[in-house]
Amino acid sequence: MSKKTIVWFRQDLRVADNPALNEAAERGDVLPILIVDETDQDMALRGTARAVWLHHSLLALDKKLGGHLQVFAGDPEQILLAVAAENGADAVFWNRCYTPHRIIADKQIKQFLSERDLAARSFNGSLLWEPWQVLKKDKTPYKVFTPFYKKGCLSAQAPRATVAAPSDISFVGEASDQSMIDGLELLPRHDWAAKMMADWQPGEQGAREAWAQFADNGLMGYKNGRNFPAKANVSRLSPHLAFGEISPHQIWAALEHQPQNEDVAHFRSELAWREFSAYLLYHFPTLPFENFNSKFDQMPWQIDQTALEKWQRGQTGIPIVDAGMRELWQTGYMHNRVRMIVASFLTKNLGVDWREGAKWFEHCLVDADYANNRASWQWVAGSGADAAPYFRVFNPVLQAEKFDPLGAYIRTFVPEIAELPNKFLGKPFEAPAQVLADAGLELGIAYPHPIVDLKQSRNRALAAYQTMRGQDMVEPA
Template identity: 50%
Template sequence: MSDRPSNDGPALVWFRDDLRLSDNPALDAAARSGRAVIALYVLDQTSPGSRPLGGAARWWLHHSLRSLAADLDGIGIPLVLRQGSALDEMLDVADRSGAAAVFWNRRYRPAEIAVDKAVMAALRKAGCDVSSFQANLLFEPWTVLTGAGQPFRVFTPFWKAARARGIARTPLPAPRPVSRRTCAPRSNSLADWALLPTRPDWAKEIASVWTPGETAAQARVAAFVDERLATYARDRDRPARAATSRLSPHLRFGEISPLQIWHAAGLRHDSAGLEKFLSELGWREFSWHLSYHFGDLEKRSFNPKFDRFPWRTDDAAFRLWARGQTGYPIVDAGMRQLWRTGWMHNRVRMIAASFLCKDLLIDWRRGEDWFWDTLVDADPANNPAGWQWVAGSGADAAPYFRVFNPVLQGEKFDPDGHYVREWVPELADLSPRWIHRPWEAPQPELARAGVRLGETYPVPIVDHNAARRRALGAFEALG
């Protein structure tokens, strides 16, 4: 790197999964340094351990970066976009800008930590000051441990220990406009990254449902706290109701921090749904702590005995599951909601995942990969941890004998069939009695509703009771 005026150079802020201005400790520190500030985002899909984003997440990232660039411009900070190795691009931008100090918020996956350590060492060798901050978790993973100093493997004691630590700080405001400006180095064009689908543009309905960006995230959390938090515990498992926060994609890309959500929700001390909602933030924390301590959750079973599990290879069945054509209405409704909107209700995620892993005996990794590609909130820790929980291979996993019955789950959580009617319209005229089990409906009822099994709607691709027995036998054989 070239010589530079180290005492007067600009501050460089490296953005990652923290695409926001408020409660951004790295950005806050850079703005308070008195230096000119340059922001950098690197689309790194080449570093060891990096996982290319799925299609839905790429769509979200495009719009989130566009929103971030506008917000940063409003306070006098340019956003530089680069694609390639994080180490190479960071060093190049730091060199060309004459950066004297670099700030970022910490990441927690082992591969990302390795990249950050390499970047930090190279920058410091070149004479840059480097500072990192806690921003995207409520608790640092190395601070919540058992009495023996080991990471927790069960959620309830983990969350009890985490809550006992208390929350250390309050959210930071967005920085004021910076007083000093500087010319930014060369930047890629966001359009040149081709993050958006074109032929075909399958994201039109996603765009009608979601608005990425910090402003939208703040509006969504305010609306949830005001309108739905009080009834969250009662209604959260009912997919036909707008009862959940739908903050997950905003949280995944860091358009809002968990601390901001915690404080916004915590203002409602009288809410019956508050503790349940906070525990959902706790499950996110638990997943990220597992990722930090154990790594590779998307690749290997947390419980190594599942490496011997006799998963089936059934591409035809997998395609029917992915397309929402299994013949089980609650599963099909969820898979179609996912494909069309980039999101699926959490209760239905568990039902759909259980069907793939236990009814079809297809490896949870195939399902996790499909969700990674189709979810706007595809989270590197939550997504694999959730799949492993359902499959039985994860930490604090559902016991192997817990096999979700898609009919009973549908009748319990969608008793009137409103969710199925919305996403499986070919069944819309069936009565609540039969909508979750159309293959058992009398022929006159099917004819009245215009349902022709095997033609307008598929017959079940597997008998659930027989599949459950098969799954239990396979699990028991593991010992």
Template identity: 45%
Template sequence: MGAMTKAADRPAILWFRNDLRLADHAALYAAVETGRPVLPVFILDDAASGAWKPGGAARWWLHHSLAALGQALEGLDARLVLRRGDSVAVLSGLVGESGAADVFTGGMADPWARRIDQAAAEALGSQGARLHRMRTTTLFNPESIRTKAGGAYGVYTPFANACLALGGPKPPLPAPRSLRAAARDSERLGDWDLLPAKPDWAAGLRAAWTPGEHGALERAEAFLRHGLGAYPAARDRPADDGTSMLSPHLHFGEISVVQLWHMAQRGPGGKGRELLIRELLWREFCANLLWHHPILPDAPLKPAFAAMPWRDDPAGLAAWQQGRTGVPIVDAGMRQLWRIGWMHNRVRMIVGSFLVKHLLIPWQQGEAWFWDTLVDADLANNAGNWQWVAGCGADASPWFRIFNPVLQGRKFDPEGDYVRRWVPELARLEARHIHAPWEAPRPVLSQAGITLGQTYPEPVVDLGAGRERALTAFRRIRSEA
């Protein structure tokens, strides 16, 4: 009887990753179902992800998301154990300390995370324990969405249709009402230095976001109640804040994509719901691409683009990063990104196209900047979308599609409200000139308090010349392919 009691008290380790929530958490659910005490743990393993360790904005979010998760677990009389170091070594140590026979975790598409999973499974197996890898971050198992020939999809629309043909994901799992918890020593979150030191650049992030599961559910419910009906038109107007802004909550798993899918089914329906589901499936498509193409963050999926004659332009890159290109819609987007760690999706396409096409700067440099500054920096989404913009990825934007930022601004920010918000130097300029101030007569600029080259930059590139330079480069690699 004593031996049976001892075995029943061996904890099940719950290894949180990009799934920092209690509801619809397959690994948490399975751990609770064992009937054993549950030991929740999060491991900060910067070395494992190499160049793709979380950037500054994401680390700010991670700190607050872990704090929120810790508070939620305390409500169940459990404690989140924080450990920093090599994931495999930490898990092996916890198994040795606690006698755990099972480690439950959510799977990730990131190549470095998959390598850790394999190493952890082997190490734990040698200790007589098992790693249970479960789906917590995507709608479907990436191996379950295959072409009729058995291969991976490389085009979005057939992929999305294959997902829809499955009838949607199963209903989300409930959060546990109680938790039989195990306890171990934990490191202090504040000692991890995830928050910015002086200068404190996170004021805009604090004003814009509420990390954590509660904040995620509040934002989702508000959007579905008040924003979904207007979503088809508002999602392309950056001044309207017409998108869900759920991407960071989804990345950190504070709400599951399955939850959001099913919450949308209860909404008003119509075109808004259809478009939201398609956006969720684009996210799924990017995760699927990364699963099947681990090179996605580093190398073009279309081999011909390896020979692209990119320019080494540190000054142009710095102007783009700082929102000082002299092209208002580009500068507005880049300043929004720096201020709140997020940028409107339509503007992401515009600033991405400007960097890789008008400036002919490698897409990887834009990807790296976004990685450091986005609160929703997600390896699959970031890489997949940058390759799409550059025309070198799966189902990418055609190589000859070069967004004209002036026309894009006039179409999607016709009154210039978005530019005025983020580029206050131009606030007094009338709408017909605000997206191309270099075209405005000098008296008009003077009346608005603008001196080009002084109060606001001259454009770093002539848009027509930049476009022709990009087309010439694309034709060259196309002819040599």
């Protein structure tokens, strides 16, 4: 009699390079399942952009699995036990997750299953290097990216080889329709997501096409072009990586077939930043909600709900900030350079706690990876590991002039100021009355006045940091 294995899908919604699936297929019959566990931070999806993505990604995965994917919502322990008993399965395989909640839960589930004579095995399907394998000579974790990557990762064992999709999978039971996926009710009752999803193709095939598009059209010139939001030098692979529709191992291996130049090297380092975020969260599990640098516990964050809501809606009166926040709301995505700009504006110009920004991003982003998001917000705020210096306050006007010089990005998402000349597009509040009139723009009516003075708010931020640190602040030359 063939052995039956449950393959528990989580952040690995693909068939190729899926170690758990491959091991199960070699062992015997396969029963693929996914469980939405709302007690898990990574699966608390209701009402978010990620929930919409997950719905479509599950449809794509189910199609790849010939309609055999079963989906559930609830307690994983009880669901796994019940499914195993109902189908005569004697093992449960899954690919590891690295958030604190899942590490604890997975250990408990392994013990729970083992005590009931069910084999439980986990595999690495989502990280190039296991977090416990990359340590300093004194066996402590790295806190700075460059030595983590160059001394830790690149000198460690090379990432594992990719594995092809199983050539033939023998499934347990009969195929079913998509009603189980619909039953999860991941889609909103009011279809606000239709426009957002128009430019995305969730699923493994969509991930492959996104990689091919980037490799052909965006990788060359990536190192510099990635900073310009109107250029095509971004991969848009982040949601596919977040849901495991493509593995970092597949991308790492594909890069070996590209010309080995500064663009490829820089893209590899960006993959390593993803690793670094997961690594930090593994070794420092309070990272998502506590300041990595405890000095920031004394930071006098402002409580300004009105300002926060204007930032969320893209109504700050600062065009590059508003363009980014509107791109986020409309598309479920934001260009990485702009993410830094809007985060700096919220935490430094508005003085709002970085955790508020992190929560909004997790609500709106289709690629909201818990580790990446929280580590990145701390980095910009200055409280994180290897963080941007406390005195680094992005000037959004200068950022717009440097990285959106022709205004293509701002005009796309802030069309009400599109008729302004490039000189004033990033700073309509400095435009002469006649220039505003010629553009048909009345500030305070069609587009808001700035909700904060950039220079004054920057000085307030520096003063707050100085007070927090208890010493004089010296800016870099």
